[in-house]
Amino acid sequence: MEAFKVIGNGPLKGEVRVPGAKNSVLKLMAAAIMAEGKTTLTNVPDILDVEIMAELLRRLGCEVTHETKTSTVTITVPKVIGHKADYDLVRKMRASISVLGPLVARCGEADIAMPGGDAIGSRGLDIHMQGLEKLGCHVHSEHGYLIVRAENGLAGANIALDFPSVGATENVVMAAVLAKGNSTIDNVAREPEIVDLCQMLVAMGAKIKGIGTSVLEIIGVPKLNPTNHNVVPDRIVAGTWAIAAIMTQGDITIHGVKPSDMELVLEKLRDTGAEIKSVEDRLNVSMNKKPKAVDIVTLPYPGFPTDLQPQMIALNSIAEGSAMVTENLFEARFRFVNELARLGADGKINGHHCLVKGKNKLSGAPVEATDVRAGASLVLAGLVADEVTYVTEVHHVDRGYDNFVENLTNLGAKVERVNI
Ligand code: EPU
Numbered sequence: 001m002e003a004f005k006v007i008g009n010g011p012l013k014g015e016v017r018v019p020g021a022k023n024s025v026l027k028l029m030a031a032a033i034m035a036e037g038k039t040t041l042t043n044v045p046d047i048l049d050v051e052i053m054a055e056l057l058r059r060l061g062c063e064v065t066h067e068t069k070t071s072t073v074t075i076t077v078p079k080v081i082g083h084k085a086d087y088d089l090v091r092k093m094r095a096s097i098s099v100l101g102p103l104v105a106r107c108g109e110a111d112i113a114m115p116g117g118d119a120i121g122s123r124g125l126d127i128h129m130q131g132l133e134k135l136g137c138h139v140h141s142e143h144g145y146l147i148v149r150a151e152n153g154l155a156g157a158n159i160a161l162d163f164p165s166v167g168a169t170e171n172v173v174m175a176a177v178l179a180k181g182n183s184t185i186d187n188v189a190r191e192p193e194i195v196d197l198c199q200m201l202v203a204m205g206a207k208i209k210g211i212g213t214s215v216l217e218i219i220g221v222p223k224l225n226p227t228n229h230n231v232v233p234d235r236i237v238a239g240t241w242a243i244a245a246i247m248t249q250g251d252i253t254i255h256g257v258k259p260s261d262m263e264l265v266l267e268k269l270r271d272t273g274a275e276i277k278s279v280e281d282r283l284n285v286s287m288n289k290k291p292k293a294v295d296i297v298t299l300p301y302p303g304f305p306t307d308l309q310p311q312m313i314a315l316n317s318i319a320e321g322s323a324m325v326t327e328n329l330f331e332a333r334f335r336f337v338n339e340l341a342r343l344g345a346d347g348k349i350n351g352h353h354c355l356v357k358g359k360n361k362l363s364g365a366p367v368e369a370t371d372v373r374a375g376a377s378l379v380l381a382g383l384v385a386d387e388v389t390y391v392t393e394v395h396h397v398d399r400g401y402d403n404f405v406e407n408l409t410n411l412g413a414k415v416e417r418v419n420i
Pocket residue numbers: 022023024026095120121122123124125126127128129163164165166167168189305306307328329330331372373400
């Protein structure tokens with residue numbers, strides 16, 4: 001079994017570069033299938049999920065290359081593509097569901113294996129389906145597949161999403177840009193990754209107004225063209241490095257960041273007592289004392305991101321004082337707290353609240369990564385625990401963090417990938 005062996009050894013110091021966002025690039029790759037020809041994506045992270053999405057697109061008939069040295073993916077889309085995403089890929093990566101909107105838009109049909117729940121929650125698809133039905137799709141399930149058909153093509157509609165779901169917004173927007181007529185989509189998610197997707201769609205010829213707001217107005221076009229697009233920086237990876245600097249009382253300069261996408265996160269991190277300077281695409285985060293505990297409440301953007309919630313619990317577990325962490329997106333994300341408790345952390349869960357009491361010190365132990373963010377957070381906790389922490393199920397971390405061990409080592413951490 002592969003594990004990360006982490007030895008707590010003081011402050012992290014140095015420079016690190018953040019790649020493009022996992023939660024954007026996967027959707028941009030899906031969007032590429034809406035245009036025949038070659039789309040090129042740059043600033044692509046070297047992570048497992050990109051490989052899984054590449055495999056999915058290949059099975060649909062696309063040619064996909066991933067050049068890790070130049071962080072570039074090219075997707076060459078043929079005139080006719082397949083319309084089925086099988087369970088073996090969807091179960092590996094839930095984001096496979098993002099080909100749904102593009103496939104119905106392009107082929108008028110899609111058969112996607114149902115992803116089911118996962119380690120962080122039940123994760124419904126009802127909002128995706130309601131939006132697609134409004135655009136003229138018929139949806140039913142059969143033998144574990146969602147069968148989506150638009151026999152008479154897609155037609156623009158007025159849609160109000162029940163909740164600003166990231167995935168539902170993306171699927172409905174991608175379907176609407178190729179629908180006949182106009183659509184208004186209300187209560188959409190406004191995450192920077194959605195803005196990135198809309199900007200790429202516009203470059204492909206889509207007509208979208210209101211990008212970055214909660215109402216999108218779309219004028220359907222008959223066809224999109226391939227494009228070149230640079231993926232927006234990963235604000236979650238950037239936040240993880242910032243939290244690592246604060247927890248270890250270190251000093252890290254993070255390159256390739258878009259600080260304007262991280263305003264609330266940076267405000268909360270400043271509340272810990274850290275000094276944070278941002279200049280253009282660089283963030284410098286330094287800390288010379290024990291951090292202060294800070295309350296957070298996760299919410300859709302511009303609220304505090306759920307994808308930085310476990311890292312903040314790790315930070316609060318060694319902070320001065322106590323903090324209340326409220327999770328509003330994924331009910332099972334607190335599973336991580338039980339793993340952190342193995343390192344001596346004190347987190348009391350009550351429904352979707354977790355009261356974290358700062359401890360003077362954590363103590364190294366074997367722990368299991370329950371998902372990508374939990375895995376990264378356990379490594380951060382291991383960095384400030386005494387002796388050795390082994391984090392298992394590290395494939396979760398490989399899904400979302402490129403060169404994680406190498407980057408940590410460059411910053412002075414004692415971390416290695418080992419077989420145990
Ligand atoms: N929801 C429904 N019905 C739906 C859609 C969503 O009930 O039809 C619920 C979900 O169960 C959840 C909430 O709405 O409770 C939010 O889900 P959302 O659809 O916004 O999330 P997602 O698209 O499934 C993406 C990211 C997640 C990130 C969330 C929230 C990708 C591939 N995943 O998931 O990233 O936490 O948005 O920002 O983009 C991660 O990177 O670690 C990760 C989990």
